[in-house]
Amino acid sequence: MTAAAFRQTKMTVLLSLNAVAILIAGVLIAGAIFFNGGVDFRVVDERSDDDGGTVEAPELIGAESNSQTDLTEAQKEYVTSVYTSTGVDSAPVPAGELWAEDTITIYESADYDICVGGGLSDLGEMYWQTSNTEVISGFFSGARTWLGYSDDTCRFPMIVGTGKTTITAGTYDGTRRDSIEVIVVEVPKIKWEYEILSLVNQERVRNGLSKLSWGDTCTDAAEIRAEELVQLYSHTRPDGSSWSTACDNPDSGATSIEGENLVVGNSAVSPETTVAAWMNSEKHRENILNPDYTKLAVGFYFDPNSQYKTHWSQYFSNF
Numbered sequence: 001m002t003a004a005a006f007r008q009t010k011m012t013v014l015l016s017l018n019a020v021a022i023l024i025a026g027v028l029i030a031g032a033i034f035f036n037g038g039v040d041f042r043v044v045d046e047r048s049d050d051d052g053g054t055v056e057a058p059e060l061i062g063a064e065s066n067s068q069t070d071l072t073e074a075q076k077e078y079v080t081s082v083y084t085s086t087g088v089d090s091a092p093v094p095a096g097e098l099w100a101e102d103t104i105t106i107y108e109s110a111d112y113d114i115c116v117g118g119g120l121s122d123l124g125e126m127y128w129q130t131s132n133t134e135v136i137s138g139f140f141s142g143a144r145t146w147l148g149y150s151d152d153t154c155r156f157p158m159i160v161g162t163g164k165t166t167i168t169a170g171t172y173d174g175t176r177r178d179s180i181e182v183i184v185v186e187v188p189k190i191k192w193e194y195e196i197l198s199l200v201n202q203e204r205v206r207n208g209l210s211k212l213s214w215g216d217t218c219t220d221a222a223e224i225r226a227e228e229l230v231q232l233y234s235h236t237r238p239d240g241s242s243w244s245t246a247c248d249n250p251d252s253g254a255t256s257i258e259g260e261n262l263v264v265g266n267s268a269v270s271p272e273t274t275v276a277a278w279m280n281s282e283k284h285r286e287n288i289l290n291p292d293y294t295k296l297a298v299g300f301y302f303d304p305n306s307q308y309k310t311h312w313s314q315y316f317s318n319f
Contacts, residue, residue, distance in 0.1 A: 001262035002283040003235040003243055093118035098169055098178035105183040108162055109302060109310050111270040113143045114182065115154035116169065125172045128155045132165035135184050144266060147273065160304065162186055193298040195271035196314070200288050200296060203279060207289050215295030215317055218258075221247035222315040225260065226299030229311040233264055247297075250319050259287040259316035264308035274312050287316055294318045 091100035098116040106112060116123070130136045140156040143149035149156075155169075162184050170177030194214075201211040215222070225246050228238055235243040243260045250256075261284045267277040278284035287293070299313040 001233065001235060002281070002287055003260045003262075091118060093120055096176055096178075098176055099180045101180060103181040103183060105185060106157075106159075107187045107270075108159055108184055108304060109187050109269045110157055110159050111187075111273075113147070113149040113154040113156050114139075114167060115143075115149060120153060120176075121150075123153065123171050123176060126169055127172065129168045130157075130165050131168070132163065133160075135159070135161050135163040135165040136167070136182065146267075147269075157182075159184055187300075187302050189300055189302070192271050193300050196275060196298040196300075196312070197296055199271055199275040200314075203275070203288055209289060209291055210294075212293060212296040212316075215297035215315060217250065217295065217319055218247035218297040218315040218317055219299075222297035222299030222313050223301070224299070225262070225313040225315065226301040226311045229262060229264055229308070229313070230301065230303055230306045233262065233308070235260060235262070247315060247317065256317065256319050257292055259290065259293065259314075261287050261314040261316075262312065264311045268310045268312050278314075287314070290316065292318060 093100050093116070098120065100117050104114070106114070114128075128139045130138060137158045137160045139158065142151040142156065143154035144156050145151065164181060164183050166179050167182050168177070168179045197212065197214060204211060225237075225243060231238040237243060237245065244258055247258065249258070261278055263274055263277055263284075268274040275288075278288060293316040295317045297315040297317075299311075299315070301311040303309060303311070
């Protein structure tokens with residue numbers, strides 16, 4: 001979304017002989033399951049790759065409107081070209097396993113999907129499980145393909161908090177099974193805001209334009225506007241006023257111009273995906289590449305309990 005304006009227990013067990021026999025049989029069965037690559041009962045008591053039927057995978061929030069829409073093929077190609085993090089390295093994965101790593105760290109914004117490592121492919125049907133549902137509550141049955149992830153080898157995690165969880169995944173044919181610790185950390189708000197400025201300046205230099213400096217005058221306005229998007233994803237503010245009222249124009253006597261770019265949701269889970277989405281929208285691109293702007297303030301607001309979770313604003317000006 002874009003806008004521009006001028007001015008703008010302990011237990012005791014008694015067993016009968018029959019109960020003893022049943023217990024022995026149970027141990028034998030459990031042993032057979034274990035040695036044949038069965039399920040890790042410390043995680044869950046059955047194989048699953050299910051969101052419980054209570055949540056639908058979030059759709060992409062389009063950059064140019066309040067409607068939910070998909071990226072165009074051109075946008076997907078661009079995002080994939082600049083956003084290639086998978087959370088695992090390319091080291092060879094041992095036979096029967098799924099990851100070469102023991103631990104990976106991701107941001108609470110779900111900045112990437114969790115994928116198996118080492119370029120594994122053609123694994124067939126898989127199950128994915130989580131040990132701590134207060135960090136990752138489950139997985140959607142597919143991946144965010146518009147960010148370049150494969151439904152065959154990746155899953156979009158339902159992140160509901162920070163902390164650690166153990167992810168166990170495997171193939172139903174039993175050929176591969178593995179666990180990996182996932183650490184979910186808070187998003188680095190200030191760092192990411194300045195990364196947006198850096199990425200925008202890379203685009204401007206690539207197009208023969210001068211770099212923008214940080215817009216101190218409108219920093220508070222950008223932060224306010226990002227937070228207001230939780231209530232209303234629009235260039236109209238929740239109180240009904242224009243977006244441009246968020247930043248006071250200094251009485252300098254010179255002509256001043258302002259512009260605003262907004263984006264929320266799954267197309268905006270990191271600085272790279274956010275700028276990629278804006279650059280592939282004509283109006284947003286115009287703001288980023290406007291030669292008359294000299295300053296840029298960026299606002300980022302993350303609310304894990306809101307509809308869109310991630311909320312970004314750009315406030316351009318020449319003052």
